[in-house]
Amino acid sequence: MNDELRALYQEVIIDHGRHPRNFKKLDHPSYTQEGYNPLCGDRLTLYLRIADNKIIDASFEGQGCAISMAASSLMTERIKNMPVTEARQLFDAFQNLVTQPDPPKKIREYLGKLTVLGGVRDFPVRIKCATLPWHALNACLNNITKQIVSTE
Amino acid sequence: MSLIDRSAEHSSLPFSKVDWPAIRRDFPLLTQQPYGKPLAYLDNAATTQKPNIVIDSVAHFYRFDNANVHRGVYQLSERATAAFEAARDKIKYFLNAPLREEIIFVRGATEAINLVAQSYARPRLKPFDEILISAMEHHSNIVPWQMVCKQTGAQLKVIPINDNGEIMLDSYRALLSEKTKIVAITHLSNALGSIPPVQKMITMAHAREIPVLLDGAQAAAHFKVDLQTLDCDFYTFSGHKIYGPTGVGMLYGKKSYLEAMEPYQGGGEMISRVSFESSDYNSLPYKFEAGTPNIAGVVGLAAALGYINTIGLDNIRQREQQLLNYATQALEQTAGLRIIGMAKHKASIISFVLDSAHPHDISTILDQQGVAIRAGHHCAMPLMTRFNVPATARASFSFYNNESDIEQLVQSLQLVNQIFSGKMGE
Numbered sequence: 041m042n043d044e045l046r047a048l049y050q051e052v053i054i055d056h057g058r059h060p061r062n063f064k065k066l067d068h069p070s071y072t073q074e075g076y077n078p079l080c081g082d083r084l085t086l087y088l089r090i091a092d093n094k095i096i097d098a099s100f101e102g103q104g105c106a107i108s109m110a111a112s113s114l115m116t117e118r119i120k121n122m123p124v125t126e127a128r129q130l131f132d133a134f135q136n137l138v139t140q141p142d143p144p145k146k147i148r149e150y151l152g153k154l155t156v157l158g159g160v161r162d163f164p165v166r167i168k169c170a171t172l173p174w175h176a177l178n179a180c181l182n183n184i185t186k187q188i189v190s191t192e
Numbered sequence: 193m194s195l196i197d198r199s200a201e202h203s204s205l206p207f208s209k210v211d212w213p214a215i216r217r218d219f220p221l222l223t224q225q226p227y228g229k230p231l232a233y234l235d236n237a238a239t240t241q242k243p244n245i246v247i248d249s250v251a252h253f254y255r256f257d258n259a260n261v262h263r264g265v266y267q268l269s270e271r272a273t274a275a276f277e278a279a280r281d282k283i284k285y286f287l288n289a290p291l292r293e294e295i296i297f298v299r300g301a302t303e304a305i306n307l308v309a310q311s312y313a314r315p316r317l318k319p320f321d322e323i324l325i326s327a328m329e330h331h332s333n334i335v336p337w338q339m340v341c342k343q344t345g346a347q348l349k350v351i352p353i354n355d356n357g358e359i360m361l362d363s364y365r366a367l368l369s370e371k372t373k374i375v376a377i378t379h380l381s382n383a384l385g386s387i388p389p390v391q392k393m394i395t396m397a398h399a400r401e402i403p404v405l406l407d408g409a410q411a412a413a414h415f416k417v418d419l420q421t422l423d424c425d426f427y428t429f430s431g432h433k434i435y436g437p438t439g440v441g442m443l444y445g446k447k448s449y450l451e452a453m454e455p456y457q458g459g460g461e462m463i464s465r466v467s468f469e470s471s472d473y474n475s476l477p478y479k480f481e482a483g484t485p486n487i488a489g490v491v492g493l494a495a496a497l498g499y500i501n502t503i504g505l506d507n508i509r510q511r512e513q514q515l516l517n518y519a520t521q522a523l524e525q526t527a528g529l530r531i532i533g534m535a536k537h538k539a540s541i542i543s544f545v546l547d548s549a550h551p552h553d554i555s556t557i558l559d560q561q562g563v564a565i566r567a568g569h570h571c572a573m574p575l576m577t578r579f580n581v582p583a584t585a586r587a588s589f590s591f592y593n594n595e596s597d598i599e600q601l602v603q604s605l606q607l608v609n610q611i612f613s614g615k616m617g618e
Contacts, residue, residue, distance in 0.1 A: 083582070105549075
C-alpha cells in the first residue's frame with residue numbers, strides 16, 4: 041500500500057467509518073439538512089439542536105463511503121457545544137485543509153483530530169465525500185432548512 | 193498491428209487459433225502503468241479502449257480526407273462522402289439491417305432514444321397511453337420516456353425483474369395492453385450483465401402490434417446482433433462502447449416508421465428545399481441527420497466494426513464467457529463479496545458489493561493497484577433501489593482482458609478487505 045492510500049485510510053477513518061458516532065435521528069432538532077452527492081449517491085441527513093446561538097447537540101443518518109461516514113462522525117463530535125460563529129470558522133478551516141496543498145500549521149492545530157481527513161487532498165474525486173457533511177452544516181448555519189444541498 | 197495486417201486469415205480463424213495476447217497489443221493505451229502497476233482496465237461497460245486501426249483511421253481522415261460531406265463538388269469532399277457512406281453500409285452489414293437508409297448517424301445511443309421518444313412517440317401519444325420499459329434500464333432509456341410522458345400525459349410502466357436480475361415474462365405479458373404504445377428495453381443490462389429474452393419479448397409485443405425499441409449500447413460489442421431475425425422496430429448503439437470513437441452512434445429504425453416520423457432537428461443536410469415560407473425534408477436517412485455529422489467519428493466507427501469482424505463476434509463471445517466464468521468463480525471466493533445479478537444469460541459484466549467497504553472506497557483502493565472499475569449507481573438508480581444497495585462496484589470485461597487482470601482485481605479486493613478489517617500489515 042502506498043503512502044497516499046495509507047494517509048487516506050488512517051485507522052481513525054476506518055474506525056469512524058465502520059462505527060460512526062452520533063449516528064441517529066435527533067429528537068426535536070432545530071435544523072434538519074439533507075446532503076446529497078449525485079456523483080456517487082452518498083446521502084445523509086444532519087440534525088442540529090441549537091440554543092442561545094450554540095450547537096447543543098448534533099447527529100446524522102445516511103449511507104455513504106467510509107470517508108463521508110467518518111467525516112460526518114468526526115464533525116458531529118467536534119461541533120457539539122460549539123457556538124454557531126465558531127462553527128463557521130471551523131467550516132472554513134476544514135475547507136482549507138482538504139483543498140489547499142499545504143495548509144498552515146495554525147489551521148492544522150486548530151482542526152486537531154479532523155486533520156486525519158487531509159489525506160483526501162491527493163484524491164480529487166474523493167474531496168466531496170469529506171466535505172458533504174460540512175456543506176450540510178454550512179447550509180444549516182445559513183438557515184437554509186429543509187432543502188437538499190448538493191456538492192455539485 | 194498484429195491482427196489487421198492478417199485480417200483475411202484471421203476472419204476465418206477458429207477460436208483455438210485466435211492470438212488473444214496479440215490482440216491485446218493492438219490497444220496502445222493498455223500498455224501504460226498507473227502507479228507503476230500494470231493497467232487492468234475493467235470498465236469496458238463505461239467505454240472501451242481503441243485499437244490502433246481506429247486511432248489511425250481517425251488521424252488518417254483528418255490528415256488526408258477531411259472535407260464536409262454531401263456538399264462540396266470537389267474531389268476531397270467526394271472522398272469524405274464516400275468514406276462516410278461506406279461506413280453506413282458497414283453498419284448495415286454488421287447488424288444485418290434490411291436497408292442502408294434505415295441507419296441514422298447520431299451522437300450515441302442516448303440521442304437515438306431521445307430521437308425516437310420525440311419524433312416517434314410524442315406526436316402519437318395521448319393521455320393514459322403507456323410506455324413499457326424494464327426495471328434494469330440505464331437512465332438514458334428511462335428519462336427520455338419520462339420527458340415524453342410529461343409532454344403528453346402518457347404513463348411509464350416498468351416490467352419487474354426477479355432477484356437474479358431476469359425479466360419476469362409473466363408480468364411483462366400482463367403489462368402489455370391496448371394502452372401500450374411502445375416497448376423500450378435494454379438488449380444487455382449495463383449494471384447487471386443480464387441479457388433479457390428480447391426475441392420472445394418482441395414477438396409478444398408484435399402480436400399486439402406494439403413497436404419495440406432495443407437499447408443496444410452494451411449488447412452490440414459482445415455478441416452478434418441480427419436485426420432481420422430480431423425484427424425489432426428500433427435499435428440503438430454508441431460507437432465508443434464498441435471500440436470506436438466517442439460522440440458517434442447509430443439509430444436503426446424500420447423504414448415505414450422512419451418515413452412517417454417528423455425530423456428530430458432542423459438544419460442543413462436534412463432538407464431538400466428551403467424557402468422562408470416552408471421547407472421540404474430530405475429523404476431517409478438524411479432527414480434525421482441535421483448539421484455536419486461527426487464524419488471522422490463515423491469513419492473511426494467503421495474501422496472499429498471492421499476490426500471486430502476480423503476477430504469474429506462468435507470468438508469474442510466465447511472468450512468473454514471464459515473471462516466471465518473465471519472472474520465469477522474468483523470473486524465468489526473473495527471473503528464478504530456478493531454478486532448482484534445472477535441471470536442465467538449474462539455477458540461479461542459483474543456488479544458486486546463487499547461487506548467490508550463501500551464501492552467508492554473499493555474503487556479508490558483498486559485504482560492505486562492499477563485496477564480501473566466503476567463504482568456507483570451505473571446510471572441505473574432505480575435498479576440500485578430494486579436490490580436495496582446504494583451503489584455497487586462493477587467489473588466489465590472485454591476480449592482484450594485476460595486472467596491476469598482478474599487476478600489483479602481479486603488480489604486488490606483482498607487488500608481492501610485487509611485495510612477495512614483493521615488487519616493492515618506494514
